[in-house]
Amino acid sequence: MSNDVTISCDNVSKRFARDLKKSLFYGLCDTFSELKKGGVKDENPPLRDSEFWALKNVSFELKRGEAMALMGANGCGKTTMLKVLNGLLKPDTGRVTMRGRVGALISLGAGFNPILTGRENIYVNGSVLGFSKRDIDARFDEIVDFAGISESIDAPVRTYSSGMQVRLGFSVATCMDPRILLIDEVLAVGDFSFRARCYGRLASLMEDTTILFVSHSAQQVTRICNKGILLESGEPVMCDDVAKVIMEYNRRNAPNSAFRVLYDGDASLTATEVPNREINFGGDLTLNLGIESKTRYENCFLRILIRKADEELVGEWNSELHDHLFDIPVGESSHEFTVNNLRLHDGIYRIAFFVMAEDRITHLINATNVETIESTGLCYGGVAVQF
Amino acid sequence: MSQSEIDRNGEVTCYSSASPLRDSKGLLRSVWQDFVDTRELIFTLFTRDLRAQFRQSILGYIWLLLPPVTTAAVWLFLQSQRILNVETDIPYPVFILVGTTVWTSFVNLVSAPLVGFNAGKSIYTKLNVAPEAFVMSAILRALLNFVIRLVILVPVFIVFKVVPPSTWYLFPVAVVSFFAIALAVGIWAIPFGSLFTDVGNFLTNFVKIFMYLAPVVYPVGKKTGLFKELMINNPLTPGIAWSRDVITTGSNEWAVPALLIGLISLLFVLAGLLFLRIARPHLVARLGM
Structure with missing residues (x-):
């Protein structure tokens, strides 16, 4: 049903200027161009000197109950997009239609005056978010309870810790039920028990709400969203299932896997090789190492660390646990290791490894971000390691 | 659409x-x-700033009275030392206190809209809030400060035995038509002043000069000459002169020009609000984070 479409964004573009003085001047020009007869404007306005497209031809539609992640590298236009949807910025082309009350989890605690008490600030913050005094009166206790600050509610907000301030802000912002919720990287706040409650609150809203979520954290995104859109320099490059978008985001933004050896003493690494970088779900990862050593070491073992593109550690393989101990002779030697049955969700992973001496303390070789591998064949499910 | x-x-x-x-x-x-929707927000912001303003001060609201009182004291001193020779129809202290009270509030009202707009910047560049709410709450605060300053006039009138004439009830009308000029300037300053700080600097530094060209601390002189011409043709003169006259001498000599200028200014206020509304998204875009 077209009635269920709550956000429709049609061919939206927005230009910004890099130069401050020009930007201010263009602001005046744009204002006066609105006053021109009939307000008829160029459908495809050109870029002026020092301008660039902060958003270019972005289109999507979201229905009730859908949650979309807005992903992309820093400066790709995510916040600009949210501001256009929230009606703060006027698009230079295209149009946006929002159906229903819009709530925003952006800049939590806006309007807080540090010298006023928490109680007073709840009303200020609520008022800024468009809630009436009566609305807040009715939910006041609920807000304070959820924030968990009932003891300090009558103390000035400047005596609060930053975590407490954000908790109070989150609590006020989510106390009403919006039809559309815009979230800008605010979930990474508070201690983890509060974060868990935040997810709970969002989950309870999700059924009737359309959510647009800006985040760099694949973990947060998969927890909340079912769709994703990837922006690059203001242009949408992909709009699809969230898992595919995260993968594409990681592929495009993976750091260079520069060969980096943190430590090597008597033994040094002469070669690393991963013969097969693309590994099917359940397949094997092979790692070949060339080592040159001045001393003989016996009963060494290898630890392989597997990280996601965003540096999150997802697993470790230890050769000792697979009865694979090895000796490093004086001079050149080569070693092969195989990790069997690699059960990784689709995505880009990077591996680091240590060669450990028999004493289990000495790192003979310590190499980080050495190789990039890609796992394929399992595109559903959101968690990296699948059993 | x-x-x-x-x-x-x-x-x-x-x-x-x-x-x-x-x-x-x-x-x-x-x-x-927008005004209907934000009236509660305007009031909340207004009370927020009011409560916060003097919470960390010992003298509190006395700070509102100090500026007009000190200005008046300086001029009284100059008069008592016969450096100036000012003749007024009413006791000079009354003349000067009424003048500086109205004038100080006028100056505050000129800058209030831009100051209020800039104060809300961190909020309306991130959330969908009408920036006009911040402007209105700043204006309300300037008006409240004016009312508080008026209170100090009561003992002064009693001490100098000045009985307000029957025209006193016109005082609000006279003051509104005078303050309308300040609002017109202040609201039109927002779209330009929020982009370029030159506007704000100009307002704070140069509006003061007009005090010397208006009957604030001395009356419109009897001697003809360039100075008198400037003073009579100053659009601020009728408003301030009439405001003072209605509560002291009862003269309505300046009523017609004051009302006319006030009315024109109100039209400018309305046009300024419309212009601000059109400019709003462009200002937000340029003000950034």
Whole structure:
């Protein structure tokens, strides 16, 4: 049903200027161009000197109950997009239609005056978010309870810790039920028990709400969203299932896997090789190492660390646990290791490894971000390691 | 279709690149709707600032009275030392205190809209809040400060045995027509002043000069000459002279020009609010984070 479409964004573009003085001047020009007869404007306005497209031809539609992640590298236009949807910025082309009350989890605690008490600030913050005094009166206790600050509610907000301030802000912002919720990287706040409650609150809203979520954290995104859109320099490059978008985001933004050896003493690494970088779900990862050593070491073992593109550690393989101990002779030697049955969700992973001496303390070789591998064949499910 | 058109029942909002002037009725309606929607916010912001203003001060609201009182004291001192030779129809202290009270509030009202607009910047560049709410709450605060300053006039009138004439009830009308000039300047300063700080600097540094060209601390002189011509033709003169006359001498000599200028200024205020509404998204875009 077209009635269920709550956000429709049609061919939206927005230009910004890099130069401050020009930007201010263009602001005046744009204002006066609105006053021109009939307000008829160029459908495809050109870029002026020092301008660039902060958003270019972005289109999507979201229905009730859908949650979309807005992903992309820093400066790709995510916040600009949210501001256009929230009606703060006027698009230079295209149009946006929002159906229903819009709530925003952006800049939590806006309007807080540090010298006023928490109680007073709840009303200020609520008022800024468009809630009436009566609305807040009715939910006041609920807000304070959820924030968990009932003891300090009558103390000035400047005596609060930053975590407490954000908790109070989150609590006020989510106390009403919006039809559309815009979230800008605010979930990474508070201690983890509060974060868990935040997810709970969002989950309870999700059924009737359309959510647009800006985040760099694949973990947060998969927890909340079912769709994703990837922006690059203001242009949408992909709009699809969230898992595919995260993968594409990681592929495009993976750091260079520069060969980096943190430590090597008597033994040094002469070669690393991963013969097969693309590994099917359940397949094997092979790692070949060339080592040159001045001393003989016996009963060494290898630890392989597997990280996601965003540096999150997802697993470790230890050769000792697979009865694979090895000796490093004086001079050149080569070693092969195989990790069997690699059960990784689709995505880009990077591996680091240590060669450990028999004493289990000495790192003979310590190499980080050495190789990039890609796992394929399992595109559903959101968690990296699948059993 | 207008830039932002809200169907109250379904709450459908559209944002597009089209100019809001293509639907001028819709624009007027949405400006009005904004004021209706934000009246509670305006009041909340107003009380927030009021409570916060003096919470960390010992003298508190006395700070509101100090500026006009000190200005008046300086001029009284100059008069008592016969450095100046000012003749007024009413006791000079009364003349000067009424003048500086009204004038100080006028100056505050000129800068209040821009100051209020800039103070809300961190909020309306991130959340969908009408910036006009911050402007209105700053104006309300300036007006409240004026009312508090008026209180100090009561003992002064008693001490100098000045009985307000029967025209005293015209005082609000006279003051509003005078303050309308300040609001017109202040509101038109927002779209330009928020982009370029030159405007704010100009207002704080140069509006003061007009005090010497208006009957604030001395009356319109009897001697003819360039100075008198400047003073009579100063658009601020009728408003301030009439405001003082209605509570002291009872003369309505300046009533007609004061009302006329006030009325024109009110029209400018309304046009300024419309212009601000059109400029709003462009200002937000340029003010950034």
